[in-house]
Amino acid sequence: xxxxxxxxxxxxxxxxxxxxxxxxxxxxxxxxxxxxxxxxxxxxxxxxxxxxxxxxxxxxxxxxxxxxxxxxxxxxxxxxxxxxxxxxxxxxxxxxxxxxxxxxxxxxxxxxxxxxxxxxxxxxxxxxxxxxxxxxxxxxxxxxxxxxxxxxxxxxxxxxxxxxxxxxxxxxxxxxxxxxxxxxxxxxxxxxxxxxxxxxxxxxxxxxxxxxxxxxxxxxxxxxxxxxxxxxxxxxxxxxxxxxxxxxxxxxxxxxxxxxxxxxxxxxxxxxxxxxxxxxxxxxxxxxxxxxxxxxxxxxxxxxxxxxxxxxxxxxxxxxxxxxxxxxxxxxxxxxxxxxxxxxxxxxxxxxxx
Numbered sequence: 001x002x003x004x005x006x007x008x009x010x011x012x013x014x015x016x017x018x019x020x021x022x023x024x025x026x027x028x029x030x031x032x033x034x035x036x037x038x039x040x041x042x043x044x045x046x047x048x049x050x051x052x053x054x055x056x057x058x059x060x061x062x063x064x065x066x067x068x069x070x071x072x073x074x075x076x077x078x079x080x081x082x083x084x085x086x087x088x089x090x091x092x093x094x095x096x097x098x099x100x101x102x103x104x105x106x107x108x109x110x111x112x113x114x115x116x117x118x119x120x121x122x123x124x125x126x127x128x129x130x131x132x133x134x135x136x137x138x139x140x141x142x143x144x145x146x147x148x149x150x151x152x153x154x155x156x157x158x159x160x161x162x163x164x165x166x167x168x169x170x171x172x173x174x175x176x177x178x179x180x181x182x183x184x185x186x187x188x189x190x191x192x193x194x195x196x197x198x199x200x201x202x203x204x205x206x207x208x209x210x211x212x213x214x215x216x217x218x219x220x221x222x223x224x225x226x227x228x229x230x231x232x233x234x235x236x237x238x239x240x241x242x243x244x245x246x247x248x249x250x251x252x253x254x255x256x257x258x259x260x261x262x263x264x265x266x267x268x269x270x271x272x273x274x275x276x277x278x279x280x281x282x283x284x285x286x287x288x289x290x291x292x293x294x295x296x297x298x299x300x301x302x303x304x305x306x307x308x309x310x311x312x313x314x315x316x317x318x319x320x321x322x323x324x325x326x327x328x329x330x331x332x333x334x335x336x337x338x339x340x341x342x343x344x345x346x347x348x349x350x351x352x353x354x
Contacts, residue, residue: 018079018131018159023069026158026166031209033067033147041085041154042067042147044213045228053225056218063088065187066180066199066212067147070106070169071158078103079131079159080118080145087124088151092327093190095120099151102195103132105140110173110207112144117193131159142170146195149188150216174208176235176352181225183243185277186214190331198332201341202348219244221254226261233266236351238344240274242313243330248288256296263305270351272309273297277340278330279314280323290314309347316343 024035036043045053045061080101090098096117103116115138118130134140147153158166180186180199188197195204203210213219213229219241229237239258245251259271275290290312297310317325317339325336332340 017162018077019162019164020079020081020157020159021166023156023158023166026071027168028069028071028158028166029169029171031066031068031070032211033064041152042156043152044211049224049228053222054218054220057215057225060187060215060218062152063150063187064147064153065149065194065197065214066210067153069145069147069156069158070142071145072142072167072169073160073164075160075164076134076136077131077159077161078134078143079129081127081129081155081157081159082153083127083155084152085126085154086152090150090190092331093150094192095122095124096193097149097188097191097196099124099148100193101148102146102193104144104146104195104204105138106142106144106170108141108170112204112207114193114195115140127155144169144195146193146200149191149194149197172203172207172209174206174352176208178203178208178210178236178238178348179213179229179232179234180210180238180240181213181219181229182238182240182274183214183219184216185243185330185332186212186219186240187216188212188214189216190327190333191337192334196334196337198337198340198344201338202344205341205345206348206352215244217244220250221245221258223257223261226258230262230265234269236270236272236348237262237266238272238274240276240313242274242276242289242293243278245289248285248292251289251292255292256299259296259300268307270307270309270354271300272311272344272347272351274311274344275313277313277316277332277336277343278326281329286314309351311344311347316340318342 050058050061120128300308
């Protein structure tokens with residue numbers, strides 16, 4: 001190990017004089033997740049509701065995808081400590097993407113820039129501890145800490161230098177909250193770090209809050225999930241569960257129904273329909289699925305609904321080097337998620353401007 005580039009080795013805490021604070025006991029702001037007191041961990045859905053959807057959603061709802069902590073501190077050393085029940089490992093997904101936390105520097109002009117990934121050791125059994133010494137040249141007005149995409153968190157502490165505080169972070173400049181519902185791709189598989197999923201990228205570009213309701217392999221367009229999302233009263237709703245619909249017929253039977261359930265209580269909320277970005281995983285079937293989704297859009301337009309938008313997933317990876325946008329012909333890598341964000345951005349911008 002001593003001959004390795006030091007930047008390729010997980011750095012363990014070295015600074016002394018650090019005080020830890022349970023994030024729930026600070027003034028930091030939490031987005032995208034809540035702490036489920038009954039279940040004793042951070043979550044995206046209550047366990048009781050998630051179980052009514054499916055066993056898979058019940059498990060995955062404990063993954064903190066899209067969870068963010070926004071805070072301010074004058075400490076030049078930041079340390080995180082996590083605790084979880086088990087580590088979720090993947091052969092095609094780095095630990096930095098599945099279970100690590102990413103740190104971004106936030107600025108008063110609404111921009112947010114990646115500065116550090118709190119890299120876990122190779123075998124972080126029940127959690128891990130890592131630190132970052134903030135260079136003098138970084139003059140952040142606040143920070144955003146992105147929580148793990150594919151792992152749960154029972155506890156999260158932030159350590160700062162003794163005598164320093166953790167205060168409320170910068171607020172999102174846009175008032176709109178966007179809810180995203182979909183598959184493993186929506187959840188963030190398989191980016192290299194939390195915050196690189198396309199929702200995180202878009203949120204930083206336009207400075208808005210969002211909720212990630214991606215459930216790997218378990219987004220089936222269930223009626224009660226549609227009712228739940230409707231109850232959130234989002235300002236924009238983006239849904240893309242094409243991949244998880246077991247068959248074209250399942251998609252036909254659920255896609256428009258899901259939309260109509262949402263529309264009952266949210267008649268004017270902009271809704272964005274997306275078809276699968278990894279079109280070439282099976283072009284003939286992908287084309288059939290796209291037509292199902294487009295039909296929902298066209299039927300809504302024909303009924304006089306002008307708050308619907310359709311994104312052809314086949315266009316999201318672009319024309320050049322589109323085959324380099326995934327790691328398995330399905331799940332986007334960092335390039336793929338960046339291209340997805342580029343493809344979705346004009347639609348969101350149109351909605352925001354409208």
